[in-house]
Amino acid sequence: MPSSHSSTVCALTTAAIYRYGVGSFEFAVSFVLSMIVMYDAMGVRRETGKQAKLLNSILLENPFELSGEILQERLKEYVGHTPLQVAAGAILGILLALFIAQYY
Template sequence: MTMWNEFLGNQILISAVLGWTVAQFLKTVIDMVINKSFNPERIFGSGGMPSSHSATVCALTTASGMKYGVGSFEFAISFVLSMIVMYDAMGVRRETGKQAKLLNSVFFENILNLDGVFLQEKLKEYVGHTPLQVVAGAVLGILLAVLTGKLY
């Protein structure tokens, strides 16, 4: 029982997990409203609005700053990690999604008249984020960490 008390007493970890959970829930709901259908891949998948990666690392960074101060090494490590994750989401991962979309259209819409043997399934197109999705995730993570901090 002590392990669960320690786990639930870890404000920084709970803030980060809450950031990811709420962002994934919102992402799923937003996708359902836009596409008028439920896509179970959205529950755990990457990409989409808001960025759960950004929400997670910004909640982690904010909680670290609130608990240890912005001059601490905990905050510094969290901040650098956040910058890398958000930059990657808007850069490399976003470009990967664009390339997957193009390849899927080439191979599965018979632009090259292939019979689908080359690729057995479509490549994942939702892997990166637009700057707006990253900012929305960051704001969500910061707000959740502040709200969680009030509970501790």
């Protein structure tokens, strides 16, 4: 599944280029936002998913040491995106923005 976050911010950045140009303030802000969102999707959120997977395995190995309330809820393991999913989302967003720009 391509990253919808990456797709959205790349479409925004492409629209800023199309409307205001590469040297504009709008492009600069949207580009920085795009980099932060894609870094977060690939790095920080993916590491959170890895930690959740490890914590879930620890909870399953030690069921008698923890209360039943904790064991009822598992942590969400698939939080972030792979670099391929982020790149696919970015390409999709750019292509969609260019496609829509043709009609305006």
